Amino acid sequence: xxxxxxxxxxxxxxxxxxxxxxxxxxxxxxxxxxxxxxxxxxxxxxxxxxxxxxxxxxxxxxxxxxxxxxxxxxxxxxxxxxxxxxxxxxxxxxxxxxxxxxxxxxxxxxxxxxxxxxxxxxxxxxxxxxxxxxxxxxxxxxxxxxxxxxxxxxxxxxxxxxxxxxxxxxxxxxxxxxxxxxxxxxxxxxxxxxxxxxxxxxxxxxxxxxxxxxxxxxxxxxxxxxxxxxxxxxxxxxxxxxxxxxxxxxxxxxxxxxxxxxxxxxxxxxxxxxxxxxxxxxxxxxxxxxxxxxxxxxxxxxxxxxxxxxxxxxxxxxxxxxxxxxxxxxxxxxxxxxxxxxxxxxxxxxxxxxxxxxxxxxxxxxxxxxxxxxxxxxxxxxxxxxxxxxxxxxxxxxxxxxxxxxxxxxxxxxxxxxxxxxxxxxxxxxxxxxxxxxxxxxxxxxxxxxxxxxxxxxxxxxxxxxxxxxxx
Amino acid sequence: xxxxxxxxxxxxxxxxxxxxxxxxxxxxxxxxxxxxxxxxxxxxxxxxxxxxxxxxxxxxxxxxxxxxxxxxxxxxxxxxxxxxxxxxxxxxxxxxxxxxxxxxxxxxxxxxxxxxxxxxxxxxxxxxxxxxxxxxxxxxxxxxxxxxxxxxxxxxxxxxxxxxxxxxxxxxxxxxxxxxxxxxxxxxxxxxxxxxxxxxxxxxxxxxxxxxxxxxxxxxxxxxxxxxxxxxxxxxxxxxxxx
Numbered sequence: 001x002x003x004x005x006x007x008x009x010x011x012x013x014x015x016x017x018x019x020x021x022x023x024x025x026x027x028x029x030x031x032x033x034x035x036x037x038x039x040x041x042x043x044x045x046x047x048x049x050x051x052x053x054x055x056x057x058x059x060x061x062x063x064x065x066x067x068x069x070x071x072x073x074x075x076x077x078x079x080x081x082x083x084x085x086x087x088x089x090x091x092x093x094x095x096x097x098x099x100x101x102x103x104x105x106x107x108x109x110x111x112x113x114x115x116x117x118x119x120x121x122x123x124x125x126x127x128x129x130x131x132x133x134x135x136x137x138x139x140x141x142x143x144x145x146x147x148x149x150x151x152x153x154x155x156x157x158x159x160x161x162x163x164x165x166x167x168x169x170x171x172x173x174x175x176x177x178x179x180x181x182x183x184x185x186x187x188x189x190x191x192x193x194x195x196x197x198x199x200x201x202x203x204x205x206x207x208x209x210x211x212x213x214x215x216x217x218x219x220x221x222x223x224x225x226x227x228x229x230x231x232x233x234x235x236x237x238x239x240x241x242x243x244x245x246x247x248x249x250x251x252x253x254x255x256x257x258x259x260x261x262x263x264x265x266x267x268x269x270x271x272x273x274x275x276x277x278x279x280x281x282x283x284x285x286x287x288x289x290x291x292x293x294x295x296x297x298x299x300x301x302x303x304x305x306x307x308x309x310x311x312x313x314x315x316x317x318x319x320x321x322x323x324x325x326x327x328x329x330x331x332x333x334x335x336x337x338x339x340x341x342x343x344x345x346x347x348x349x350x351x352x353x354x355x356x357x358x359x360x361x362x363x364x365x366x367x368x369x370x371x372x373x374x375x376x377x378x379x380x381x382x383x384x385x386x387x388x389x390x391x392x393x394x395x396x397x398x399x400x401x402x403x404x405x406x407x408x409x410x411x412x413x414x415x416x417x418x419x420x421x422x423x424x425x426x427x428x429x430x431x432x433x434x435x436x437x438x439x440x441x442x443x444x445x446x447x448x449x450x451x452x453x454x455x456x457x458x459x460x461x462x463x464x465x466x467x468x469x470x471x472x
Numbered sequence: 473x474x475x476x477x478x479x480x481x482x483x484x485x486x487x488x489x490x491x492x493x494x495x496x497x498x499x500x501x502x503x504x505x506x507x508x509x510x511x512x513x514x515x516x517x518x519x520x521x522x523x524x525x526x527x528x529x530x531x532x533x534x535x536x537x538x539x540x541x542x543x544x545x546x547x548x549x550x551x552x553x554x555x556x557x558x559x560x561x562x563x564x565x566x567x568x569x570x571x572x573x574x575x576x577x578x579x580x581x582x583x584x585x586x587x588x589x590x591x592x593x594x595x596x597x598x599x600x601x602x603x604x605x606x607x608x609x610x611x612x613x614x615x616x617x618x619x620x621x622x623x624x625x626x627x628x629x630x631x632x633x634x635x636x637x638x639x640x641x642x643x644x645x646x647x648x649x650x651x652x653x654x655x656x657x658x659x660x661x662x663x664x665x666x667x668x669x670x671x672x673x674x675x676x677x678x679x680x681x682x683x684x685x686x687x688x689x690x691x692x693x694x695x696x697x698x699x700x701x702x703x704x705x706x707x708x709x710x711x712x713x714x715x
Contacts, residue, residue, distance in 0.1 A: 147487070150487065150488065150622060151601050151602075151620075151622055155487070155533045155534065156533065157533050157534070157535055218483055224539075226483075342489075367712070373601075373602065373603070373620070374488075374601075374620045374622065374666075375620075376488045376489040376492065376620060376665065376666035376667055377489055378489070379489035379491060379492030379495065379666060379667040379670075380489040380491060380492075398708075398712075399705075399708065401701065401704040401705040401707075401708050402671065402705045402708070402709075404701055404705075405670055405671060405701050405702060405704075405705045406492075406670075408701055409492075409495050409496060409499050409670060414701065417701075419701070419704065
């Protein structure tokens with residue numbers, strides 16, 4: 001058996017060396033080198049993820065979701081670091097099989113043995129079955145499924161079907177963690193006999209009685225009849241029950257209660273596990289980040305990590321790349337909030353509403369492949385609720401006009417709108433329109449965020465060293 | 473004045489932000505001082521067909537479209553009669569397919585449609601995804617329309633049926649014959665999905681004016697409103713489709 005799995009040392013050494021060479025070369029060529037090396041190796045060797053990851057002493061953790069996987073992954077990494085663990089991680093965006101392979105190969109010695117203790121990988125929703133199959137993970141964390149870029153991912157139901165098959169193929173030793181509040185995800189827990197763990201929110205005051213417009217999965221995952229919701233937390237996430245067949249949200253073993261929000265500054269909640277209750281202070285705003293923190297905590301719990309590291313890791317957490325990044329540009333406070341899909345955008349809108357007063361905005365809508373070529377989704381965002389609070393909005397990016405039009409139809413007076421497709425110029429104008437004591441909220445799609453970081457780096461003075469923040 | 477809109481199956485047929493079209497219709501009425509009523513009808517709820525001037529059907533996931541297909545069949549011919557009597561209808565993507573004669577799946581099974589449009593759809597091998605632009609002849613008026621399409625079904629019009637337009641860039645009904653959509657009386661079926669109306673301001677104007685005429689007779693006229701921002705968004709969409 002062994003000689004089938006373990007290839008000869010010279011061959012592995014050649015592959016690792018090739019990966020490192022490609023990584024260095026692609027770095028020099030101006031690419032980030034996050035996917036290309038693994039892609040080169042993966043193209044010649046399909047089993048590389050499994051062959052390297054199996055030597056990780058603490059195994060691998062896979063994190064997947066439509067929303068929050070990058071932030072949650074970073075939170076888990078911080079918690080693991082507090083336990084003194086050395087973590088092999090893929091960088092955000094590099095979350096297909098090739099990105100995971102790259103991270104493993106970069107971490108490996110020339111003999112193909114990892115240097116780290118544990119692998120922690122965010123995995124694209126579509127790529128999950130393939131990656132899970134290759135690496136036999138110790139833990140799989142499945143957080144949520146929302147409608148996303150339909151032109152890239154196809155229907156939500158197709159992604160759900162892929163996840164179901166991935167869950168069914170997991171080995172008996174894998175711990176699978178599910179978000180109890182997402183009916184589409186929670187129903188997957190019933191596909192396994194044991195080693196499942198559910199987390200959720202138990203605080204009716206943190207939710208609402210009305211579903212947001214961009215909501216999916218309104219119908220029972222078992223019998224197809226409409227769910228009844230006692231409470232909606234975020235999109236279709238909430239406490240649900242099917243009156244027809246009796247299927248209901250599973251009781252979460254790990255949950256957050258007594259949520260309290262303090263605008264952009266963050267939130268507090270009590271984290272309850274089967275062993276103890278810990279009060280958590282999270283320096284990130286919004287309910288969506290409570291979900292991210294809760295998912296990270298559930299993952300840490302499954303890995304046997306104590307509450308002190310969870311509490312401290314979360315309290316000291318700073319936002320991942322473009323997600324609630326706060327900086328000062330030309331003396332003005334700027335908050336950057338990445339928006340990728342209706343559910344995430346709705347949460348950003350909800351978070352904006354927790355800050356008092358009128359808002360100055362820069363909304364940057366690109367339609368490149370990574371953003372989704374189809375910009376229809378902005379019409380599923382409940383911008384009507386924030387429209388009365390908008391004092392000024394500059395729209396930028398390849399679809400600046402479409403974004404401005406969306407704001408017009410949401411009820412924003414046209415005199416408050418300015419269309420400027422060029423993002424450098426849009427940022428300049430948005431800063432000019434923001435008062436000395438005010439905050440500029442920048443809401444970009446993914447590639448617009450990258451372009452804006454570049455613009456900030458080139459054109460403006462800021463309070464932060466942007467070297468590590470700029471797309472290289 | 474008042475326009476009454478029936479939004480059919482909003483809970484199931486809403487995959488491409490179809491709500492954008494409803495928001496657009498409502499706002500365009502408000503800006504002109506026209507009262508607007510939007511009523512939603514989900515599975516098993518049957519509208520009083522004669523009470524509405526405008527019917528809207530969006531697109532859905534395959535599974536959801538199957539549910540709607542059965543429900544529509546059970547509803548009877550009310551929708552067809554309303555359209556024959558001059559009511560306006562806009563059916564987008566999946567809604568367009570459901571109102572045709574039938575849909576034949578890749579496995580060869582045939583799903584009966586409503587037959588309101590004299591067109592049929594067969595499952596295609598390749599998904600048609602991308603920006604799309606067309607030239608349309610709307611009762612002698614030439615309109616440029618643009619939007620985004622994402623469909624695997626290929627729709628074919630029966631002989632003599634009028635398409636919504638000729639594809640300038642993109643795929644259209646079936647990626648073969650250069651047609652996009654269909655027009656029958658005041659009913660339009662199209663693959664330009666989701667929020668098609670906001671940036672196609674002249675089409676919106678046309679449909680609302682037809683709605684007014686349906687309610688108040690042929691002399692009813694819709695006043696104009698400015699649509700510079702809409703035209704700007706349309707120009708960009710046309711340019712992207714042509715690229």
